[in-house]
Amino acid sequence: xxxxxxxxxxxxxxxxxxxxxxxxxxxxxxxxxxxxxxxxxxxxxxxxxxxxxxxxxxxxxxxxxxxxxxxxxxxxxxxxxxxxxxxxxxxxxxxxxxxxxxxxxxxxxxxxxxxxxxxxxxxxxxxxxxxxxxxxxxxxxxxxxxxxxxxxxxxxxxxxxxxxxxxxxxxxxxxxxxxxxxxxxxxxxxxxxxxxxxxxxxxxxxxxxxxxxxxxxxxxxxxxxxxxxxxxxxxxxxxxxxxxxxxxxxxxxxxxxxxxxxxxxxxxxxxxxxxxxxxxxxxxxxxxxxxxxxxxxxxxxxxxxxxxxxxxxxxxxxxxxxxxxxxxxxxxxxxxxxxxxxxxxxxxxxxxxxxxxxxxxxxxxxxxxxxxxxxxxxxxxxxxxxxxxxxxxxxxxxxxxxxxxxxxxxxxxxxxxxxxxxxxxxxxxxxxxxxxxxxxxxxxxxxxxxxxxxxxxxxxxxxxxxxxxxxxxxxxxxxxxxxxxxxxxxxxxxxxxxx
Numbered sequence: 001x002x003x004x005x006x007x008x009x010x011x012x013x014x015x016x017x018x019x020x021x022x023x024x025x026x027x028x029x030x031x032x033x034x035x036x037x038x039x040x041x042x043x044x045x046x047x048x049x050x051x052x053x054x055x056x057x058x059x060x061x062x063x064x065x066x067x068x069x070x071x072x073x074x075x076x077x078x079x080x081x082x083x084x085x086x087x088x089x090x091x092x093x094x095x096x097x098x099x100x101x102x103x104x105x106x107x108x109x110x111x112x113x114x115x116x117x118x119x120x121x122x123x124x125x126x127x128x129x130x131x132x133x134x135x136x137x138x139x140x141x142x143x144x145x146x147x148x149x150x151x152x153x154x155x156x157x158x159x160x161x162x163x164x165x166x167x168x169x170x171x172x173x174x175x176x177x178x179x180x181x182x183x184x185x186x187x188x189x190x191x192x193x194x195x196x197x198x199x200x201x202x203x204x205x206x207x208x209x210x211x212x213x214x215x216x217x218x219x220x221x222x223x224x225x226x227x228x229x230x231x232x233x234x235x236x237x238x239x240x241x242x243x244x245x246x247x248x249x250x251x252x253x254x255x256x257x258x259x260x261x262x263x264x265x266x267x268x269x270x271x272x273x274x275x276x277x278x279x280x281x282x283x284x285x286x287x288x289x290x291x292x293x294x295x296x297x298x299x300x301x302x303x304x305x306x307x308x309x310x311x312x313x314x315x316x317x318x319x320x321x322x323x324x325x326x327x328x329x330x331x332x333x334x335x336x337x338x339x340x341x342x343x344x345x346x347x348x349x350x351x352x353x354x355x356x357x358x359x360x361x362x363x364x365x366x367x368x369x370x371x372x373x374x375x376x377x378x379x380x381x382x383x384x385x386x387x388x389x390x391x392x393x394x395x396x397x398x399x400x401x402x403x404x405x406x407x408x409x410x411x412x413x414x415x416x417x418x419x420x421x422x423x424x425x426x427x428x429x430x431x432x433x434x435x436x437x438x439x440x441x442x443x444x445x446x447x448x449x450x451x452x453x454x455x456x457x458x459x460x461x462x463x464x465x466x467x468x469x470x471x472x473x474x475x476x477x478x479x480x481x482x483x484x485x486x487x488x489x490x491x492x493x494x495x496x497x498x499x
Contacts, residue, residue: 046253046254046257047257047261050250050254050257050258053250053254054174054241054258055183057239057240057241058171058174058183058187058240058241059186060235060236060239060240061167061170061171061187061240062186062187062189062193063232064126064130064163064167064232064233064236065164065167065187065188065189065191065194066191066193066194066197066198067130067134067194067225067228067229067232068130068133068160068163068164068194069191069194069198070194070198070201070225070229071133071134071137071156071160071225071226071229072101072156072160073194073198073308073309074137074198074202074221074222074225075097075098075140075153076098076309076310076311076312076313077198077199077202077206077218077221077312077326078202078206078218078221078222079094079312079313080206080312080316080322080325080326081206081210081216081217081218081221081322082216082217082218083218086216086218087143087144087145087146087148087149088145088146089146089149092432092435093146095431095432095434095435096150096431097146097149097150097153098153098309098431099427099428099431099432100150100153100154100157101153101154101156101157101160102157102424102425102427102428102431103154103157103428104154104155104156104157104158104159104161105157105158105160105161105421105424106157106161106421106422106424106425106428107158107161107421108157108158108161108162109161109162109165109417109418109420109421109424110282110414110417110418110421112125112129112161112162112165112166112417113162113165113166113169113413113414113416113417114281114282114413114414114417115162116162116166116169116170116413117169117281117410117413120242120243120246121242121246122166122167122169122170122240122241122242122243123236123237123239123240123241123242124237125162125166126162126163126166126167126170126236126240127233127234127236127237127240128233129159129160129161129162129163129166130163130229130230130232130233130236131229131230131233131234132159133156133159133160133163133229134226134227134228134229134230134233135226135230136152136155136156136159136226137156137222137225137226137229138222138223138226138227138230139152139226140152140153140156140222140226141215141218141219141220141221141222141223141226142219161421164420165413165416165417165420165421167187168184168398168402168416168420169412169413169416169417170240170241170243171183171184171187171402172402172412172416173243173244173262174241174243174244174258174262176261176262176265177265177402177403177498178348178351179348180348180399180402180403181344181347181348181353181395181396181398181399181400182341182344182345182348184344184395184398184399184402185340185341185343185344185345185392185395186341188340188391188395188398189337189340189341191391192333192334192336192337192340192388192391193333193337196329196330196331196332196333196334196337197330199312199326199327199329199330200326200327200330201225202221202326203322203323203326203327205217205220205221205224206218206221206322206323206326207322207323209221209224244258244259244262245259280410280411281410281411281412281413281414282410282414284410284411284414285411285414285415285418286414286418288411288415290404290463291414291415291418291419293459293462293463294401294404294415294419294463295418295419295421295422295423296422296459297455297456297459297460297463298397298419298420298422298423298426298456299422299423299425299426300426300452300453300455300456300459301394301397301423301426301452301453301456302423302424302425302426302427302430303426303429303430303433303448303449303452304361304364304390304426304449304450304452304453304456305390305391305394305426305430305449306426306427306429306430306431306433306434306449307387307434307445307449308391309427309430309431310434311329311332311384311388312325312326312329313434313439314384314442315328315329315384317375317380317439317440317441317442318377318380318381319377328381331385332384332385332387332388333388335385335388335389336385336388336389336391336392339360339389339392340389340391340392340395343356343359343360343392343393343395343396344356344392344395344396344399347396347399348399351498352498352499353396353397353399353400353403353464353498353499354400354460354461354463354464354499356393356396357393357396357397357400357457357460358393358457358461359393360389360390360392360393360394360396361390361393361453361456361457363386363389363390364386364387364389364390364393364453365450365453365454366386367383367384367385367386367387367390368383368387368446368447368449368450368453369446369450370382370383370386371383371441371442371443371446372441372443372446372447375440375441390453397460398416400498401415401416401419402416403497403498404467404497404498426452433445433448433449464499467497467498467499468499470497471496471497471499474496475496
């Protein structure tokens with residue numbers, strides 16, 4: 001780092017940005033110093049300190065994601081305490097109230113991530129989205145009819161859309177390829193926590209707030225949970241990082257180190273790294289068949305995971321009252337959280353993705369089969385544990401997406417958002433997979449989930465084989481000292497697709 005310090009004295013007013021040539025030179029000097037004149041272990045301590053600092057700040061994403069899922073799915077808890085009756089919902093109207101959220105959600109995901117890539121201020125954009133959907137959640141508690149709840153749910157999806165692809169993109173801007181899957185899991189544990197402790201929190205509100213100030217308990221559920229989201233979002237503005245080149249609370253040396261880590265991990269150089277504009281990234285992503293294949297496969301995977309929105313309803317088939325049912329919802333998601341940590345950690349360590357995804361889906365299919373053939377309480381409750389862990393495989397999949405487009409941030413921003421938005425079409429479909437007249441067995445629902453799981457596993461298997469073939473072709477080209485022009489999305493310089 002000595003050469004860097006001499007040539008570029010620290011300045012609090014100027015942070016390195018790879019979009020300008022001077023900043024690229026900074027990164028080159030840093031990389032050259034680290035790789036030639038400085039022993040590798042000399043970098044370890046600054047890098048570990050930087051990771052600890054970023055990890056500490058990023059940990060708030062776990063809380064934010066938990067609140068995101070709580071505000072999205074609290075309608076399923078409210079359903080157990082008079083929500084449908086008070087709003088006079090009948091037939092498929094509840095399913096429509098669930099699915100309409102994803103209309104706005106799908107429409108805004110790609111624009112939201114493109115805007116995040118362009119503005120480069122996730123510390124402002126992400127909390128602003130939270131404040132908006134927190135307010136909408138509060139207003140949902142004031143609705144009095146079907147039209148009101150449908151309008152509220154539509155705008156809730158609109159406000160939530162930039163959040164999840166935005167945090168995944170933010171993580172990918174700070175961590176290397178062998179660090180991403182575990183970090184995404186740490187953040188995405190919010191989905192497990194929201195299902196586990198959100199149910200416990202809902203149980204307390206629904207049990208203790210009935211008729212307080214003349215309001216039904218389910219209305220208090222929306223008021224309280226939406227209000228908490230707004231308060232936490234305001235705090236998050238002062239905690240979240242932006243990107244390595246423009247985060248205010250890291251030093252210029254730490255900024256250069258963060259950038260150089262990603263340059264080296266992408267097997268490129270700083271002139272090429274982040275060279276795409278936002279519109280170029282959009283064009284490249286939309287013209288890449290891999291992006292569309294991942295997106296369509298993810299849609300089938302999400303259909304298979306549609307039980308998530310009906311989890312309290314499935315627990316209710318065990319025959320217990322509302323309070324016990326919500327308490328029983330928690331343990332399966334705690335188990336899923338443990339499985340997710342183990343699976344993604346081992347996946348990062350082995351640098352493999354597909355095989356771990358298959359293992360998770362296999363146990364998920366087993367859970368659906370158990371539920372089809374028995375109404376035994378013990379067996380069906382065990383099946384809920386196996387169902388919940390399917391989300392662990394989905395987290396491995398998210399890491400795989402980031403790894404595939406590691407070198408192209410603008411394209412990666414679109415790819416993440418497009419896969420997530422098209423995947424949510426699966427949630428629209430999945431909202432109608434669990435009609436009340438198919439209960440309490442829901443056998444037809446489970447058959448649909450098994451079919452969707454098989455399609456997604458097969459499609460991702462095809463991508464797995466395709467990447468293996470590309471890696472062999474890249475290796476042959478390198479051995480014959482050729483450019484990699486024959487390979488789609490040429491990367492070279494030692495890059496291999498993770499499989």
